[in-house]
Amino acid sequence: MAGMAALPLQQLIASFDKSTLPKILQVCSGVYFQGSVYEISGSEVSFSTGDLIKVINIELLSVSCKDVGNNDVFELPINHTGLFKVVPEEMPYSTLEEMLSLRPVGLDSCLPFTFSIRSKISVGGFTLGAGSVLTVLSVERQPGEEDGVRCHVRGQQDVSAEVCLPISSHGEFRECESEECFTVRDIMSSPCLCSRRFRFVSTTKSQRALVLSPIYQVHAVMNLRKNIFKFPSSLEVDVVDVTEACGDVEFVTxxxxxxxxxxxxxxxxxxxxxxxxxxxxxxxxxxxxxxxxxxxxxxxxxxxxxxxxxxxxxxxxxxxxxxxxxxxxxxxxxxxxREFDSAYELYVASMQSPGLKVSVTRSCEEDEEEGLPGLSVGDLLEVVRCDAVQLARGGRGQNQAVEALLCRRLQEPDDDDEDEEDEEDEQQQDGMEEILLPLFMRGHFVEVIAxxxxxxxxxxxxxxxxxxxxxxxxxxxxxxxxxxxxxxxxxxxxxxxxxxxxxxxxxxxxxxxxxxxxxxxxxxxxxxxxxxxxxxxxxxxxxxxxxxxxxxxxxxxxxxxxxxAPPPPRPPKRNLSTSASSSSKKSSKKTSEEGKSRRPDKGAPTEEMASLTVNRRRPAPLAPGILDDQPPPVGPRKPPAAKVTSAKARPNTYVKMDQSKKKEEVAQITADEDSDHDYETLDESFATVVKKANENVCFY
Known part of the structure; x- marks a missing residue:
C-alpha cells in the first residue's frame, strides 16, 4: 500500500465505471460498527485492515444529498421525480474552454446555457463590453481549425446579434443560472454533473445548494469467503485500489x-x-x-x-x-x-386432432326439454365441427341459441341388407346419421384408434x-x-x-x-x-x-x-314459465290421484272404529251441550275449606269415575240410519275388552 492514496469507499466506488470491473480493493482504515462486523442482508461482513475485497458489480441504490450550508445529509431514491437546477459557481473561469469542460457529457443536448463577461474582449472587428450576457447556441467544430462557440448577444434596446468566439478566448467568465432542469438519474449518469452543486426547482423546498453523491450496492467477494456478499458504498471505510498489484490473488467466484x-x-x-x-x-x-x-x-x-x-x-x-x-x-x-367426460372435452380434443372418432361407454337418455340426444353404449361418433344452433326448449317452439358439436353416428354395414335401398333417408343409406351434442352435455366417451x-x-x-x-x-x-x-x-x-x-x-x-x-x-x-x-x-x-x-x-x-383456456359453457337457463306449468300439471295430477285414493270405502272402518286400537285410546265423549249454541253449565262454587281435624287425607273425588255413567255413554253409540255405511253396533262387551287391553299396554 506504500505510495498509494487511500480514498473513502464512497468516493472510490463512485469513480468506477462498470466496464472496468472487477476491481480489487484493500482496506486501510475506517470507522467500524459493532466491532468491525456488519450485519448486512442476514450475513456477517467483517472488514479489517489489510482485507482484500474484489468488487465484481455495483448497482445504484440511492443518492446522498449534503446541504453545503449546514452539512445536513439526507437520501433520495434513484427514481425521485423532483427536478434540480445547477447552482452557478461563484469563482470566475479564465477561458471558455475551462467553463465548457465542466458542462455535462453531451453538451449539445444541454444547450442553450448562459454566461456573462466581466471584462471587455474583442473578436475580429466585434467588441463585447463588460457585463455582456451571452447565450451559447452551439459548438462549431471544423477539421484543422480551432473549435468555436456560437453565441447570441442581446444588447441595449433589444438589439441582438450572433458571434462566434474561439474556445481559447481569455477573459473573466461567470455562469448565469440556467433554465435547464435535471433529474436524479440525469445527474448520476454524468461525471461532470456529479461534481456540481444543485438546488431544487420547486420553491416549496429548500433553495440551499446541495451536493449529490451516488450510493451503490456493492457486489463483492473476499479471499476468505466463498459466497457473494453485498454492502452499501456509504460505509465509512478508507480503501485503496490494488488491482494491478494483486492480480495473482485467487478469489472464489x-x-x-x-x-x-x-x-x-x-x-x-x-x-x-x-x-x-x-x-x-x-x-x-x-x-x-x-x-x-x-x-x-x-x-x-x-x-x-x-x-x-x-x-x-x-x-x-x-x-x-x-x-x-x-x-x-x-x-x-x-x-x-383418451377418455372424455363431456362434449366440451370432445370439442377441445377435436381442435387438436381433426376427424376425432369416439365410442360411447355409457348410455344417455334423450331429453327433449334440454335438447340432449339419446346415446347408447357402443355408438360410434365422428366429430365434424362446432356450430351455434337453435334448440327447441320444452317442446313449445321456444328456441334458444347454444353451441353444439355436430357429430356423425357411424354404423357398421349389414351384409344381409346391402341390396335394399332407402330413397327417403340418404344418410341412413350411407350408414351415417348426424346428431348434435350441446357443449354442456355430460357423457362418457373413449377415443377410437386403430x-x-x-x-x-x-x-x-x-x-x-x-x-x-x-x-x-x-x-x-x-x-x-x-x-x-x-x-x-x-x-x-x-x-x-x-x-x-x-x-x-x-x-x-x-x-x-x-x-x-x-x-x-x-x-x-x-x-x-x-x-x-x-x-x-x-x-x-x-x-x-x-x-x-x-x-x-x-x-x-x-x-x-x-x-x-376458457371454462366449459354452462347449460342454458331453464324457461321458468314452462317449468312452472309442467310442474303445476304434475302436482295437480298427483293431487287428483291422491284424492281418489282418499275416497271412503264402504268396507273400511269408520273414524270411531279406527280410534279403538291397542296403541291409541279412544277420546272421551264430549259433555252434553258442548255442540249446542248454549254456553256450558256453570258448576257449583267450591265450599270453603273446613278445619283439618284428622291427619287422614281425603279421597280425590275429581278423578273418580262413575262406572255406571261410562257404561251408559258407551251403550249410546248406535248406527246412523241415514248414513250410507253399514256398520254394526258396538256392544258393551267389546268396549270392555278394548278398555282392558289399553290399560295393560306399557307406554315408554
Whole structure:
C-alpha cells in the first residue's frame, strides 16, 4: 500500500465505471460498527485492515444529498421525480474552454446555457463590453481549425446579434443560472454533473445548494469467503485500489447455474464445488438431488440444450406422478385412447386432432326439454365441427341459441341388407346419421384408434399434437430402473427445450444425469481439482433420462406456456314459465290421484272404529251441550275449606269415575240410519275388552 492514496469507499466506488470491473480493493482504515462486523442482508461482513475485497458489480441504490450550508445529509431514491437546477459557481473561469469542460457529457443536448463577461474582449472587428450576457447556441467544430462557440448577444434596446468566439478566448467568465432542469438519474449518469452543486426547482423546498453523491450496492467477494456478499458504498471505510498489484490473488467466484451455461465449452469437464445447495422445497424429486449438499463436489461434463417432454400419470391412481423425460429416452410407446367426460372435452380434443372418432361407454337418455340426444353404449361418433344452433326448449317452439358439436353416428354395414335401398333417408343409406351434442352435455366417451404401432418419444412429438395418452410397452435398457414402466396410461402434457448441464458425482463419474438449470437454484464455483479418471480419457457415460417432478412444476410449466383456456359453457337457463306449468300439471295430477285414493270405502272402518286400537285410546265423549249454541253449565262454587281435624287425607273425588255413567255413554253409540255405511253396533262387551287391553299396554 506504500505510495498509494487511500480514498473513502464512497468516493472510490463512485469513480468506477462498470466496464472496468472487477476491481480489487484493500482496506486501510475506517470507522467500524459493532466491532468491525456488519450485519448486512442476514450475513456477517467483517472488514479489517489489510482485507482484500474484489468488487465484481455495483448497482445504484440511492443518492446522498449534503446541504453545503449546514452539512445536513439526507437520501433520495434513484427514481425521485423532483427536478434540480445547477447552482452557478461563484469563482470566475479564465477561458471558455475551462467553463465548457465542466458542462455535462453531451453538451449539445444541454444547450442553450448562459454566461456573462466581466471584462471587455474583442473578436475580429466585434467588441463585447463588460457585463455582456451571452447565450451559447452551439459548438462549431471544423477539421484543422480551432473549435468555436456560437453565441447570441442581446444588447441595449433589444438589439441582438450572433458571434462566434474561439474556445481559447481569455477573459473573466461567470455562469448565469440556467433554465435547464435535471433529474436524479440525469445527474448520476454524468461525471461532470456529479461534481456540481444543485438546488431544487420547486420553491416549496429548500433553495440551499446541495451536493449529490451516488450510493451503490456493492457486489463483492473476499479471499476468505466463498459466497457473494453485498454492502452499501456509504460505509465509512478508507480503501485503496490494488488491482494491478494483486492480480495473482485467487478469489472464489460463485456462479449460478445460468452463469455456468455462459462459460466457454473449453472449461468442461471440470470438478465443481457446491457453495449453496438447492432449496429443500425444490420442484424436482430425483434421486441425485439430496446428494447436492453444501461443500460437496460434482463433475460438470458438458453444457447444452435438451429436448424434453412432461409426462403425467393417469388420474385414477391415488397420487398423480409427473416426469420430465428427455426425448432421447430409448423406450417404446403405444398410443392409448383418451377418455372424455363431456362434449366440451370432445370439442377441445377435436381442435387438436381433426376427424376425432369416439365410442360411447355409457348410455344417455334423450331429453327433449334440454335438447340432449339419446346415446347408447357402443355408438360410434365422428366429430365434424362446432356450430351455434337453435334448440327447441320444452317442446313449445321456444328456441334458444347454444353451441353444439355436430357429430356423425357411424354404423357398421349389414351384409344381409346391402341390396335394399332407402330413397327417403340418404344418410341412413350411407350408414351415417348426424346428431348434435350441446357443449354442456355430460357423457362418457373413449377415443377410437386403430394404431398398434410402437413409437419413440421424439416421433410421437413430431407426428401427433399434444396432449397425447400413451403407454410404455418396452423399457429403456440403459436405465437401471425405468420409473415409467408399470403405468397403465401416461399423458404427454407438452414438449419443451431445456438448457441443461450433464453432471455426475466423483465416486461414479460414468453415471450421469441432466440438471435443468431453469428449475434448479444453486451456487457453485470451479475448482482446480483433478478429474477422477486416468489418462484424460473421458469414460462412456450412461445418462439418466427421467426426472420426477412435483405438481408445482406442471403449474409453472403451464403458466410459462401462457395457457388460458376458457371454462366449459354452462347449460342454458331453464324457461321458468314452462317449468312452472309442467310442474303445476304434475302436482295437480298427483293431487287428483291422491284424492281418489282418499275416497271412503264402504268396507273400511269408520273414524270411531279406527280410534279403538291397542296403541291409541279412544277420546272421551264430549259433555252434553258442548255442540249446542248454549254456553256450558256453570258448576257449583267450591265450599270453603273446613278445619283439618284428622291427619287422614281425603279421597280425590275429581278423578273418580262413575262406572255406571261410562257404561251408559258407551251403550249410546248406535248406527246412523241415514248414513250410507253399514256398520254394526258396538256392544258393551267389546268396549270392555278394548278398555282392558289399553290399560295393560306399557307406554315408554
Amino acid at each position: 460463485p456462479l449460478s447455474l445460468p452463469e455456468v451455461l455462459s462459460q466457454p465449452e473449453e472449461c468442461f469437464p471440470a470438478v465443481i464445488e457446491i457453495l449453496e445447495a438447492p432449496d429443500t422445497h425444490s420442484m424436482l424429486r430425483c434421486s441425485w438431488l439430496p446428494e447436492l449438499s453444501k461443500d460437496s463436489h460434482v463433475i460438470f461434463h458438458k453444457i447444452g440444450t435438451s429436448a424434453m417432454v412432461l409426462l403425467s400419470s393417469s388420474k385414477g391412481r391415488k397420487t398423480q406422478q409427473y416426469f420430465l423425460v428427455s426425448q432421447q429416452y430409448a423406450g417404446r410407446f403405444r398410443r392409448r385412447p 394404431d398398434n404401432k410402437k413409437y419413440k418419444l421424439k416421433d410421437l412429438c413430431k407426428q401427433f399434437s399434444l396432449p397425447l395418452d400413451v403407454k410404455v410397452v418396452s423399457r429403456d435398457a440403459q436405465l437401471e430402473a425405468d420409473p415409467l414402466v408399470g403405468f397403465a396410461s401416461l399423458r404427454i402434457e407438452g414438449a419443451m427445450s431445456e438448457p441443461t448441464i450433464q453432471a455426475s458425482f466423483p465416486n461414479r463419474p460414468d453415471r450421469c444425469f441432466e440438471m435443468p438449470t431453469q428449475w434448479l437454484s444453486m451456487s457453485v464455483s470451479f475448482t482446480r481439482l483433478a478429474l477422477p479418471w486416468a489418462g484424460g480419457h473421458t469414460p462412456e457415460c450412461r445418462v439418466e433420462r427421467v426426472i420426477e417432478v412435483t405438481d408445482t412444476f406442471l403449474y409453472e410449466f403451464r403458466k410459462q406456456g401462457g395457457e388460458d
